Amino acid sequence: MSDLIVPVPEPGNEAAVDYLLNGRVRLLQPEGGYRAAIDPVFLAAITAATAGERVLDVGTGTGAAALCLAVRVPGVAVVGLEQRADACAFARCNAALSGVAERVAVVEGDLLAPPDALGGAGFDRVMMNPPYLKAGAASVPPDDWKAAANVEGAAGLADWVRFAGRMLKPRGTLTMVHRADRIDDVLQALRGRFGSLVLVPLWPKPGVEARRLLLVARKGGKAPARLTAGLTVHRAEGGYSPAAERVLREAEALVF
Numbered sequence: 001m002s003d004l005i006v007p008v009p010e011p012g013n014e015a016a017v018d019y020l021l022n023g024r025v026r027l028l029q030p031e032g033g034y035r036a037a038i039d040p041v042f043l044a045a046i047t048a049a050t051a052g053e054r055v056l057d058v059g060t061g062t063g064a065a066a067l068c069l070a071v072r073v074p075g076v077a078v079v080g081l082e083q084r085a086d087a088c089a090f091a092r093c094n095a096a097l098s099g100v101a102e103r104v105a106v107v108e109g110d111l112l113a114p115p116d117a118l119g120g121a122g123f124d125r126v127m128m129n130p131p132y133l134k135a136g137a138a139s140v141p142p143d144d145w146k147a148a149a150n151v152e153g154a155a156g157l158a159d160w161v162r163f164a165g166r167m168l169k170p171r172g173t174l175t176m177v178h179r180a181d182r183i184d185d186v187l188q189a190l191r192g193r194f195g196s197l198v199l200v201p202l203w204p205k206p207g208v209e210a211r212r213l214l215l216v217a218r219k220g221g222k223a224p225a226r227l228t229a230g231l232t233v234h235r236a237e238g239g240y241s242p243a244a245e246r247v248l249r250e251a252e253a254l255v256f
Helices: 039-046 064-072 085-097 144-150 157-167 180-190 242-248
Strands: 015-020 025-030 054-058 077-082 104-108 123-128 168-179 194-203 212-219
Touching (some): 015 064, 025 064, 039 168, 064 077, 085 104, 157 180, 180 194
Parallel strands (some): 123 168
Antiparallel strands (some): 194 212
16 A cells, blocks of 8 residues: 555444545545555646636546545536446545535446536546456456456447547547556547647656556647656655655646
8 A cells, every 4th residue: 555545444334544645635435445546646637627617537436536636726626427326425425525525526427328417518627547458358356346447348448538528628628547558549549539649658667667648638639749758656766756746745736
């Protein structure tokens, strides 16, 4: 368990409280099931929302990315879409625990059949942390929550991106975190819908290939794609790099 996510078991309960952004976000999560780590924190950091904007967090889970964004940007309104009713209950509780319930709404529903509560293309930004593995490409975890979080189900990556395009205003922005080894699939899903792409590799430590990739893309964007220098997460001698510490502890935005 990361030193940035400190589990606090609750006696007699199958849940524990994890802390993100140096305690500014409190995250009640299933103790023996899926637990959000640092990927959603980086996702929120690359989402350049401002006060007054509306942001949709697709597959919000227990709300990690949505809450990190709401805590970092006072005045932003975030809607989390989540298919699992139990995860929705956690996310709503976590919004209250983190003091942002008035700006974070959680909607239960499936991106393949969007609930009416989402409305049409009214969001300034969409952010997402889709399942990293293709269906059939890996063994499915026995825990159904972990399985849904890690392996694509009925909705594939292209469905997630297509849904983002439907929900965004013209020229709206999509941010995503995904596995670096699925860059071909990501680019294919974006083609024809999104442009002005900015790619941000997350290097585990100096000299090690990137395993995660952050991206920013604009609906209908036409600017050339940019591959940035990215961010190195850990120092060679261990521990988080200063740049990662500023994001993970101090809620600093990632700007490229």
